Amino acid sequence: MRRKGPMGWLAHDVTHRGVTAWMLTIALAMFYVVLYWGDGPNGVNPLDKIAWLLHLGRPGQSGAKWTLYGTLYTLAVTLGGIGMIRRYGHNRYQVVRTMVVVFVQSTFAFSVPLFMKFAGHPEHYFSYFWPLKMYYFEPGFIRSNPAPLVLWSLIGSMVLVPVLGVFFGKRWYCSWVCGCGGLANTAGEPFRALSDKSERAWRFEKITIHASLALTLVTTAVVLASAFVPGNHPVLDLYAVKFRESYALIVSALLSGVVGVAAYPVGGTRVWCRYFCPMAAMLGLLQKAGRFRIRVKKDMCISCGMCSNYCEMGIDVRSYAQANESFTRASCVGCGMCAEVCPRGVLTLENSRKRDPQEQLVQIRLKR
Amino acid sequence: MARRILIVGNGVAGVSAALTLRARDDSAEITLLSDESDYFFSRTALMYALMDKLPRRAMEPYERKVWDKQNIQRVRARVTNLDADAHTVTLDDNRTLAYDILILATGSAPRPLPLEGDDAVREGRVHFVTLQDLDACERLVHSTARAVVVGGGLIGIELVESLLWHKIQTTFVVREGWYWPAALCREEGAMVADHMRAHGVTLVTDDEVRAVHADANGRVKSVQTKNDKTVACELLGVAIGVVPNVRWLSETKPPPALGRGIRVDERLQTSLPDVYAIGDCAEVIVPNKLDANGEAKRKVESIWYAAKRQGEFVARGLSGAHERYAPPRFFNSAKFFEVEYTTVGDWEDIPEGAESVLLRLPGKTVSARLVHDGSKFIAFNALGSRWDTPVLDQWMDEGRSLEWVRRHLHEAQFDVEFGRAPLRKMQETVLEARP
Numbered sequence: 001m002r003r004k005g006p007m008g009w010l011a012h013d014v015t016h017r018g019v020t021a022w023m024l025t026i027a028l029a030m031f032y033v034v035l036y037w038g039d040g041p042n043g044v045n046p047l048d049k050i051a052w053l054l055h056l057g058r059p060g061q062s063g064a065k066w067t068l069y070g071t072l073y074t075l076a077v078t079l080g081g082i083g084m085i086r087r088y089g090h091n092r093y094q095v096v097r098t099m100v101v102v103f104v105q106s107t108f109a110f111s112v113p114l115f116m117k118f119a120g121h122p123e124h125y126f127s128y129f130w131p132l133k134m135y136y137f138e139p140g141f142i143r144s145n146p147a148p149l150v151l152w153s154l155i156g157s158m159v160l161v162p163v164l165g166v167f168f169g170k171r172w173y174c175s176w177v178c179g180c181g182g183l184a185n186t187a188g189e190p191f192r193a194l195s196d197k198s199e200r201a202w203r204f205e206k207i208t209i210h211a212s213l214a215l216t217l218v219t220t221a222v223v224l225a226s227a228f229v230p231g232n233h234p235v236l237d238l239y240a241v242k243f244r245e246s247y248a249l250i251v252s253a254l255l256s257g258v259v260g261v262a263a264y265p266v267g268g269t270r271v272w273c274r275y276f277c278p279m280a281a282m283l284g285l286l287q288k289a290g291r292f293r294i295r296v297k298k299d300m301c302i303s304c305g306m307c308s309n310y311c312e313m314g315i316d317v318r319s320y321a322q323a324n325e326s327f328t329r330a331s332c333v334g335c336g337m338c339a340e341v342c343p344r345g346v347l348t349l350e351n352s353r354k355r356d357p358q359e360q361l362v363q364i365r366l367k368r
Numbered sequence: 369m370a371r372r373i374l375i376v377g378n379g380v381a382g383v384s385a386a387l388t389l390r391a392r393d394d395s396a397e398i399t400l401l402s403d404e405s406d407y408f409f410s411r412t413a414l415m416y417a418l419m420d421k422l423p424r425r426a427m428e429p430y431e432r433k434v435w436d437k438q439n440i441q442r443v444r445a446r447v448t449n450l451d452a453d454a455h456t457v458t459l460d461d462n463r464t465l466a467y468d469i470l471i472l473a474t475g476s477a478p479r480p481l482p483l484e485g486d487d488a489v490r491e492g493r494v495h496f497v498t499l500q501d502l503d504a505c506e507r508l509v510h511s512t513a514r515a516v517v518v519g520g521g522l523i524g525i526e527l528v529e530s531l532l533w534h535k536i537q538t539t540f541v542v543r544e545g546w547y548w549p550a551a552l553c554r555e556e557g558a559m560v561a562d563h564m565r566a567h568g569v570t571l572v573t574d575d576e577v578r579a580v581h582a583d584a585n586g587r588v589k590s591v592q593t594k595n596d597k598t599v600a601c602e603l604l605g606v607a608i609g610v611v612p613n614v615r616w617l618s619e620t621k622p623p624p625a626l627g628r629g630i631r632v633d634e635r636l637q638t639s640l641p642d643v644y645a646i647g648d649c650a651e652v653i654v655p656n657k658l659d660a661n662g663e664a665k666r667k668v669e670s671i672w673y674a675a676k677r678q679g680e681f682v683a684r685g686l687s688g689a690h691e692r693y694a695p696p697r698f699f700n701s702a703k704f705f706e707v708e709y710t711t712v713g714d715w716e717d718i719p720e721g722a723e724s725v726l727l728r729l730p731g732k733t734v735s736a737r738l739v740h741d742g743s744k745f746i747a748f749n750a751l752g753s754r755w756d757t758p759v760l761d762q763w764m765d766e767g768r769s770l771e772w773v774r775r776h777l778h779e780a781q782f783d784v785e786f787g788r789a790p791l792r793k794m795q796e797t798v799l800e801a802r803p
Binding site: 343 | 380410412413416417418419420421422423426427428429431505506509510533534535672673677699701702703706708710754755756757758782784785786787
């Protein structure tokens with residue numbers, strides 16, 4: 001039951017797909033449309049003008065909109081992070097995780113690239129790797145950047161990401177480092193319960209996210225082939241350009257921006273992460289093979305449903321908890337909120353090689 | 369012909385029985401009866417619905433399509449009569465249903481509180497046990513500025529927390545000297561009381577509500593306590609415990625043997641042929657123990673885990689297993705606002721002379737209490753941190769000594785990462801185990 005009064009109505013309405021939630025979604029979607037496709041014939045975006053007014057770029061400088069966007073994004077993560085810590089201050093995992101997420105966003109994903117830009121160097125995002133940032137794998141990037149940057153991106157993508165993924169699961173990236181996850185787990189917090197928990201959504205997710213990963217792999221392969229296969233292959237080069245362009249449009253702009261963020265008030269915070277992010281798909285596969293899991297304390301679940309409701313990835317955590325089944329799901333980003341909201345302390349996140357015998361003994365999981 | 373299995377009550381006991389049966393018997397005709405709800409929902413989630421943290425639908429542990437897929441019929445009706453000789457039950461819409469096996473899982477009902485002036489009250493007096501109670505609370509909270517909740521147990525504090533969330537000034541009246549003496553020692557009760565007060569609860573101990581007054585419209589306007597204190601309120605929550613919901617059975621012919629609940633044997637069968645009882649309404653035998661009259665000791669395990677366990681047990685028995693039901697050692701956990709609570713041990717059976725070692729973290733609502741009978745670790749209570757209950761239970765099975773448990777205590781911690789309660793910093797007091 002919502003709280004009394006107009007503020008009570010608003011708090012409920014905006015977090016329960018009410019009129020205000022839809023209005024917010026439309027507003028966010030329009031913002032992204034203007035950001036990506038709103039450049040005028042002279043190359044000036046209305047958001048550039050706002051950025052100039054706020055001294056976020058020299059008047060006349062194009063691309064100032066990105067500085068504005070980065071500032072707003074970082075501000076949202078920081079303010080949301082403060083709210084998060086105030087609300088869950090009693091939970092050290094949430095406090096530490098939120099502080100790291102805010103730190104990474106405000107440094108590696110915002111101020112460091114900004115300083116690089118001021119210093120006249122092309123900006124570089126140290127917290128993003130292939131396949132999320134496909135560009136860092138491309139010949140164009142490798143040829144034109146200093147060796148340390150190239151090495152960081154290559155070693156990060158090829159070694160750091162998979163190794164940490166095996167040891168700590170997806171969470172070290174998705175819930176501790178990534179900016180998309182960062183926004184979801186800070187400013188997006190009030191909307192986390194809106195994720196679809198149905199089995200149907202789970203089936204859909206398995207198709208879309210792996211399709212997205214496949215598209216990423218194909219695009220990377222075509223781009224690399226066009227650069228490194230000896231000889232002249234105009235068709236291949238054409239496809240490389242086409243794939244890159246459509247990837248940038250569909251995945252980067254449409255899915256991670258417009259759909260990903262604008263859907264918060266109506267579809268929950270992790271629409272992009274759950275259904276489309278190629279990095280999440282890859283880390284999810286590693287997670288299934290790795291050590292991370294959610295441990296369920298035996299016989300203690302009261303099926304209240306708080307864990308499932310608060311799972312932003314739409315995992316029906318309760319179905320495992322009430323069956324006494326410790327589990328690893330590819331989509332779990334390890335935000336730890338199921339363990340936090342559980343009124344019986346049934347769940348815990350762990351990175352453990354040990355598997356208790358209880359896990360083999362699946363109880364009344366329903367026949368499907 | 370397929371067995372007709374009729375289950376009265378779609379709470380966790382009845383539903384666990386139905387699902388376990390279905391997993392072992394494809395052909396049985398299983399029917400779940402309920403007069404409360406169309407679909408199984410989690411009663412333990414009532415407070416979260418009242419606090420707008422859970423939509424109603426999320427209180428249902430299974431997707432709705434499950435019942436058709438599992439081929440379990442659901443009937444919304446109240447059973448008014450039972451004819452064990454004819455193997456039929458009568459419903460409140462006068463239908464008669466025949467059964468081969470009847471499982472009674474009617475749960476419990478709020479313990480009534482006789483109050484002066486109750487007859488004049490038409491609105492504003494609630495319990496917090498059923499979906500209909502939730503409806504009533506939701507109808508009332510917006511027109512309530514002040515509330516009184518009676519009863520020092522779990523349901524009471526859950527209702528208090530929910531009302532406080534609605535910014536209702538709440539007075540919590542506890543009959544005993546401190547909050548929940550059945551589960552907490554005086555020191556623990558004081559810690560929880562401080563936490564409640566910090567959240568704005570007005571906690572009144574050593575007092576009871578004696579009378580209720582209503583306004584001209586029949587809405588609660590104040591209560592009066594035994595100590596003659598008058599507290600103005602628009603809502604009175606009564607949460608002084610629950611009793612097995614068996615009264616309707618005493619009028620059936622013949623009725624099953626009744627004690628506090630429906631008496632069942634070690635297969636959970638009642639005194640009537642082909643009639644079983646499980647969950648909060650059942651009174652089970654505690655094997656190898658005698659009560660004060662020298663008869664087999666019995667108990668009503670009115671808790672979620674037991675209902676689920678008994679439901680699964682009866683279903684296994686009906687599909688061929690030969691087991692004898694024995695209530696395991698008691699365990700539970702809960703949350704008092706943010707303070708987590710864990711308990712393991714049969715607190716009713718703590719022997720004379722047993723001792724408690726209370727470990728407390730200075731300045732925090734964090735404590736752990738180890739109870740031993742001189743040689744063995746027999747019970748455990750903790751506030752403000754999480755514990756791996758099965759591990760503690762195992763140590764009690766193994767008869768571990770107090771010293772051994774203290775050395776290994778960290779192995780049973782279940783706190784979140786980075787958030788382990790620092791056992792080394794905890795200060796120790798020795799108390800009598802029984803308050």
